[in-house]
Each structure stands twice: as C-alpha cells, then as structure tokens.
Amino acid sequence: MHKVVILGTGPAGLTAAIYLARANMNPLIIEGNEPGGQLTLTTEVENFPGFTDGILGPELIGNMRKQAERFGAVFKSGWVTSVDTSQSPFLLQVNGIGEVAAEALILSTGASAKLLQIPGEAENIGTGVSTCATCDGFFYRGKKIVIVGGGDSAMEEASFLTKFATEVVIVHRRNELRASKIMQDRARQNEKISWKLNRMPVEVVSDGMKVTGLKVRNGETGEEEIIETDGIFVAIGHTPNTAFLDGQIETDETGYIQVVPGTTETNIPGIFACGDVQDKRYRQAITAAGSGCMAAMDTERYLEGQEIIDWSQTLSEKAGPK
Template sequence: MYKAIIIGTGPAGLTAAIYLARANMNPLIIEGPEPGGQLTTTTDVENFPGFPDGIMGPELMANMRKQAERFGAEFRTGWVNSVDTSKRPFTLQVEGQGELQAESLIISTGASAKYLGIPGERDNVGNGVSTCATCDGFFFRGKKIIVVGGGDSAMEEANFLTRFATEVVLVHRREELRASKIMQDRARENGKITWALNRTPIEVVTGGMGVTGLKVLNNTTGEEEIIETNGLFVAIGHTPNTKFLGGQIDTDETGYIIVKPGTSETNVPGIFACGDVQDNKYRQAITAAGSGCMAALDCEKFLEGSMVHDWSQSL
C-alpha cells in the first residue's frame, strides 16, 4: 500500500516525485518502456531555466531522477495494464510487478508524437528530425526546413520556423488542408513558406551527416521526387497515453485528461494529472515540470485531508 503512485517519468512525473518525496510521502514511481519521456530523444535542451549553456535531454532527466531518489522516491519498471478507479485504495495491474495499491495517483504518462513511419525517420530523431518546432527550431537558423502536415499545428509550426529558416517547405499528401482557414491564410501570406502539396513522404534521405532531403511520391504524376532540406519537422499530431485508463477518467474527444481549471484534479477524487497527458497546447518541459509541482501539492493536500477525515470517522 502506497500513499501515492506516480505513473510516468518525464519532467512532470519526476518533478511530482521530488516534491512528494521531500514531503515524506514516499511515492512510488512506475517507469514505462521509455523512462524520461520525450526528452530522452532530444539532444540539446537550451530553453530549460538554470542551464545557460544548455543540457542534453537524457542528462536532464537523469538528474531529475537522482534528485527524486535522494529524497527517498522508489522506482519500479513496468507497463501499467489497467487501473481500477472505482474505489480507494486504487488498484493497478502492472506488468512485471503484479497488483499495486495506492491512496492517490498522479498520472503523468505524457503524449506520444505521431510519426510518418517511413525509413530513416525514427533513426534520425534528434539528428535532423524533430516533432517540436519550439524545442528545436533555433538549431536550424539560416537553413532550409520541411514541415510535414496539413492541420493547424503544421501551419503554426511552419510559421514559427520562418523565424529561423531561410525557407520552410510545407509537405502534405493531399491538395486540401485540414487546417482552419485563418491558419491557412497566415501560412499562405508568409513569404518564406513554399508548398509541396499532393505529395506523400516515403523516405528520409541522409548524407552521413544528418538529414539532407525528403523523398516524396508526387501523387499527380506518380513520380518520386527528393526535396532537399536540412531538417524535417513532423507535425501530424500527438496521441495522449491514456488508453490504459479504460475510460474511467474524463478526457476530451482526443483523449487528453480533463483537469479542473487551475488545478491538477481529475473527475476522480485522489487522482491527479500533469504534463502532456493533460496539455495539448504548450507541451514544453518547463510547463510539464510546473504542472508536476501542482499535482504533488494537490496530492499532498488531498492526502492530508483524507487522513484527517479517516481519523475523525474512527472516533
């Protein structure tokens, strides 16, 4: 029986672990198959406060984990198959760990970026392929960039990247875009954005020193083409990692956990959410860490209140 179990070890989960461990709550943190979250696939992190020369993503996550362990947080590795939220203590079925119980839960399982699934893509994440313009755009100053996608996020990222790039090529497999008209208009009015519509990406081309191009199929002519580029930004959306909850926690139509505004509270008392699993707007390490702090403080307050309640009921 644990006072608190944290599911997920990105910036949100590890920050929550640091706060709860320092409060003598002895949290258990369950790591999935990718400990540290998306930052472990990022090379240089230059926008996390406190590191004027930047820091490698894996190093930042390793430091956060050491900090949590220093204060007594316990870590276990396993895949959470299911959670019973119908009554407290909550029961988790964890692959490799069996059944675990907790008085409270913090869900920080993040969101996974969607990839194209083409050769050369995943092999070059952090080496010319990215899913976060805000994180990595600076590294492509004065270079040519490709953005793949046809929705609002693709238009937004393309516009943002024109701050750094000499040219941004927007590649989409259809002639029509899914993006709202206002976002399309902004992109079309930007002189640095060029368009390669009705083209399906089929391979990321590398020249031994990173990405050099994107091979596409021209759906009109049926011919293959190579669009030269120094970087490829995939902007086709994210999938929040909430499937294991089995619909027991309220989410929006895309699967992101809904929290009470200004808090980390879900619709189930004693269950809190932080990081990208409840944030489809900012998706930054620093905002995830901040929400992890919120979740820990909300959780601590909940546990203190419930313990007082339980004690008074026993009188």
C-alpha cells in the same frame, strides 16, 4: 500499499516525485517502456531555465531522477495494463510488478508524437528529424526546413520556424489542408513558406551524419523526388497515453485528460494529472515540470484531508474470502 503512485518519468512525473519525496510521502514511480518520455529523444535543450549553455535531454531527465531518488523516491519498471478507480485504494495491474495499491495516483504518462513511420525517420530523430518546433527551431537558423502536416499545428509551427530558417517547405499528402482558413491564409502570406501538396513522404534521406532531404511521391503522377532540406519537422499530431484508463477518467474528444481549471484534479478524487497527458497546447518541458509541482501539492493536500484508514483491512475485504 503506497501513499502515492506516479505513472511516468518525464519532467512532470519527476518533478512531482521530487516534491512528494521531500514531503516524506515516499512516492513509488512506475516507468513504462519509454523512461523519460519525449525529452530523452531531444539532443540539446536550451530553453530550460538554469542551464546557460544548454543541457542534453537525457542528462536533464537523469539529473531530475537522481534528485528524486536523493529524497527517497522509489522507481520501478513496469507497464500498467489497468487501473481500478471505482474505490480507494486504487488498484493497478502492472506487468513486471504485479498488483499495486495507491491511496493517491498521479497520471503523467505524456503524449506520443505521431510519426510518419517511413525509412530513415526513427534513426534520425534528434539529428535532423524533430517533432517540436519550439524546442529545436533555433538550431536551424539560416537553413532550409521541411515541415510535414496539414493542420493548424503544422501551419503554426511553419510560421514559427520562419523566424530562424531561410525557407520552410510545407509537405502534405493531399491537395486540401485540414487547417482553419485563417491559419492557412497566414501561412500563405508568409514569403518564406513554400508548398509541396499532394506529396506522400516515403523516406528520410541522410548522408549518415545528418538529414539531407525528404523523398516524396507525387499523388497524381506517382513520380518520386527528393526535397533537399537540413531538417524535417513532423507535425501530424500527438496521441495522449490514456488508453490503459479504459474511459474511467474524463478526457476530451482526442483523449487528453480533463482537469479542473487551475488545478490538476481529475473527475476522480485522489487522482491527478499533469504534463502532456492533460496539456495539448504548450507541451514544453518547463510547463510539464510546473504542472508536476502542482500535482504534488494537490496530492499532498488531498492526503492530509483524508481519514486514517486501515488499508490492509480494506484490501483484504476487497480481495474477498480465500
């Protein structure tokens, strides 16, 4: 039995761990197959307060983890396959660990950026391929950028990137965009934005050190061409990591966890959500960390208001006769 179990080791989960460990809650943090989350794929982080010269994403995550461990947080590696939220304590089935019981649960499993799944993409993430314009746009000042996508996010990020780049080329696999008319109009009126529509990305081109282009296939002629670029931003959406919850927690139509406004409370008392798993608007390390603090404080207040229960007896009854 654990008072608090935290799922995920991105900025949200680690911040929650720091706060709860300092409150003598002895949290157990379960990290899945992507410890540290998306921040570990980021090279230089320059917009996290307190680091005047920036800091590497993996280093920032490592420091946050050490800070949580210093106050007594315990980390275990495993993959949660199911959660029983029907009664408290909550029971988690975790590959590599077994069954884990928790009086309170914090969900900070994040959201995974959708990728193109083409040759050259994965090996160049962080060195020319990015999924976050706000995070990495500054590094492309005075350069040419390609952004792949046709929705509102792609249009918004393309407009944002024109603050830094000399040219932004929007590549989309269809002639028609999914973005709202107002977002399309805003992008089309920007003189720095050009268009390559009805083009299917087929390969990220690199010289071995950095990205130099994006190979695309013309949807009408089948001909291939290379669009020269210094960086490629993939903006085709994110997938929140909530499938393992099997619909027990209320989400929106795209799978993001719904919380009570102004809190991290879910529809299940004792279960809280923070970070990108419940935030599809900002998706920043600093906002994730802030919501992790909120989740820890909400959890502490919840636990302080609970009656003292003989959890060993409760678990024994739950298991049934041997």
